Amino acid sequence: MSVSTERHVTWRRPEVAPSLLARLFDSKPFLIAICLLPAVGLLLVFLTYPLGLGIWLAFTDTHVGRGGYFVGFENFESLWYDRVFWGAVFYTVFYTGVATVLKFGLGLWLALLLNENLPFKSLLRAIILLPWIVPTVLSAIAFWWMYDAQFSIISYVLVDVLGWRETYIDFLGTPWHARWSLIAANVWRGIPFVAISLLAGLQTISPSLYEAALLDGASSWQRFTRITAPLLMPILAVVLTFSVLFTFTDFQLVYAITRGGPINSTHLMATLAFQRGIPGGQLGEGAAIAVSMIPFLILATMFSYFALARRKWQQGGDDE
């Protein structure tokens, strides 16, 4: 620094010598480190470390307020013979599968409808996203009230207005009713996300492709399967990955409406892990349940991502 000032002694610029701090902030490695520190630090401490800690906890017998010892696969062994756990695994897979299919079917339909030339387009889009904005627990409570055994508005319409049924439906009282009711609530909440994301994908498809197909005499079904579907595939893959991931690890909806009941029939793996881990105090077993979600998640992510990505590549290669 001093050297440079002496060299410029004949012609002196007022602030020729930047302070040490300024120079430090102009050195790239330092700047990179400073910039990455908050984000990477927070993620390492509160995400990566807990992920490892969770896996470690799954192999210990930790309880609330008491450190645990390494017990090997004991937690997993006891889960292996635990019918409630297998019930939760079954329902989680079922819930994710059915809800995803319904969400994407209906969401795609809604996206196609919204892609038509409509008046009040942006208002409509804003309204449709509402279920996605509102806190899940709060809308879940609304569903809970709509599923009430005595005062359900759905039963009221079916029985007293339309006369299609004789008795009120006990939505949350029997296992299968409760399972389907929860799926319906999940689909209700998920449709807007799928529809708006797919709408964004639809809007990137050039109208000239449809015009060309129209001139060639393609029917509307052919236009859908040959143009819309393949061009939508990349965005569909991403949305599907996210949707599957978040449905599989869903917690709020089930906890708010049934808390796993009746007779543990609607436990998802996340709610079961919570019930065993936090109120039950068996942190080790809760962690083991949570950790056993990881293989499913990796599998689901890989499947939805690679299966669809490969198809996109194949079809893109054919078309262009």
Add this chain to the structure above:
Amino acid sequence: MSEAVAQRPRKVKADLPERLSWQSNRRRLVTVYLPLLCFVFVLLFPFYWMTVTTFKPNAELYNYAENNPFWVRSPTLANINKLLFETSYPSWLWNTMLVAVCSTVLSLVASVLAAYAIQRLRFRGSTYVGLAIYIAYLVPPSILFIPLATMVFQLGLFDSPLALILTYPTFLIPFCTWLLIGYFKSIPYELEECALMDGASRLQILWRITLPLAVPGLISAGIFSFTLSWNEFIYALAFISSSENKTVPVAILTELVQGDVYQWGALMAGSLLGSLPVAIFYSFFVDYYVSSLTGAVKE
């Protein structure tokens, strides 16, 4: 087919009259407007039901035989009154607001810096850092809450809003960073080079040039983070135990639901009031919200 033929030219030439023929119009009604109406009805009905229940007196609420359940005959504010003055709802609302705002600001600052480093300072392995942050978004809170609960307990943060303010960024930062990387990409690099020539330091460039240009991206990320932290449930349920420190979603579910007789009026009032702030906030920035949602998916 005829529908498509009739529709297509309309899209291309917007100055053509809206209705081309009686038949296509009617067909459009059945294939587009009717299903759309059903969708909107189903998607909005729970909110309508929430609102109607909030303003119903108990006598009407539990008597469908004499009252039309779809309408309120004698609206009452009793439920809202009870919620605001007989429970600690205002303090729950305040907690939620505090946690949402603090964690949003924290994640925005961290994400802006990280996105700037990854996208603009380009170093060896920057794409891998970006990818790692993206993968972090795929780690769901449901598998993290048990180890996090033990950590929070050991750090002495249990039952304090700070626990939530520090843990929410784990799902906010990945999203915001990813969004902002995309946004920074769209800002021409030449602008920064000019500033660099003029002798601006890197931080000055970030503060004076890049950030002002990235304001829409910042707003999108901010709104998304705010709504996400307002919605968050599992961490708030696991890390907070005393009534006055709870956030709205948790408090409504755990404090208002007592015993076997549910106070549906008060519950619905709580849900409505808890949804309104975020819905109003959202309605001001719908376009930013949609662009962040779709932008993040498209990346």
